[in-house]
Amino acid sequence: MRKLFILLGVIVISCNTENNKEKIILTTGISMNPDEPRIGIEINKDSLYYCEEINSKKGHYRYYKAKINSEVFFSLKQDIQNNFKEVFKDDEIADGTPYQLNIKFDSNSNNFKFYLNNLNSMQLKIIKRIKNVKADKLVKIKDHDFPKELLLEKLPEPPLIPVK
Numbered sequence: 001m002r003k004l005f006i007l008l009g010v011i012v013i014s015c016n017t018e019n020n021k022e023k024i025i026l027t028t029g030i031s032m033n034p035d036e037p038r039i040g041i042e043i044n045k046d047s048l049y050y051c052e053e054i055n056s057k058k059g060h061y062r063y064y065k066a067k068i069n070s071e072v073f074f075s076l077k078q079d080i081q082n083n084f085k086e087v088f089k090d091d092e093i094a095d096g097t098p099y100q101l102n103i104k105f106d107s108n109s110n111n112f113k114f115y116l117n118n119l120n121s122m123q124l125k126i127i128k129r130i131k132n133v134k135a136d137k138l139v140k141i142k143d144h145d146f147p148k149e150l151l152l153e154k155l156p157e158p159p160l161i162p163v164k
Contacts, residue, residue, distance in 0.1 A: 023042055025100075029099070036097075039131075043130065045073050048067075068136070076130060080105075092115070096115040096117060098113060
C-alpha cells in the first residue's frame with residue numbers, strides 16, 4: 001500500500017512539473033546585416049534565457065540567464081494567446097530576417113515562422129516586447145537548449161561560375 005502512495009505521488013509531481021514548463025521562445029535567423037547577431041530568447045514563469053551569436057564565430061553563441069517577474073510572462077502569454085490565433089502570411093522575404101516563435105502553454109504548443117513585415121501591428125508589438133523584456137542582472141551560463149532551426153541555419157552555397 002505504501003508503495004502505491006509513493007507511486008501516485010511521483011506521478012502527480014511529474015505531471016505538475018510538466019505543466020510548469022510553459023515557455024515562450026523567440027529565435028532569429030541570418031540577417032542581411034552581417035554585423036547583426038542571431039539571438040534566442042526564452043521566457044518562462046520566472047526566468048529569462050538569452051543567447052547571442054558571437055560575430056567572429058558564426059554559429060557559436062554566448063548564453064545568459066536572469067530572473068524575471070512572473071507578471072511579465074503571464075502578460076505576454078495572454079497577449080500571444082489573443083493575437084497569434086490567426087495564420088499570417090509566411091511568404092519568404094529575400095532581404096528579411098526570419099523569426100520563429102515557439103510557445104508552450106498548458107499542454108498546447110505552437111511554432112510560427114515569420115518575417116516582421118508579415119505581422120499585424122499588435123503581433124509586432126508583442127515581438128518587440130519579447131525582445132525588450134527587462135530582467136535582473138544577466139549571468140553568463142555554459143549553454144541552454146534553444147530551437148536550432150534558425151540559430152544554426154547556413155547560407156546556401158553560391159552557384160558555380162560556368163567554365164567556358
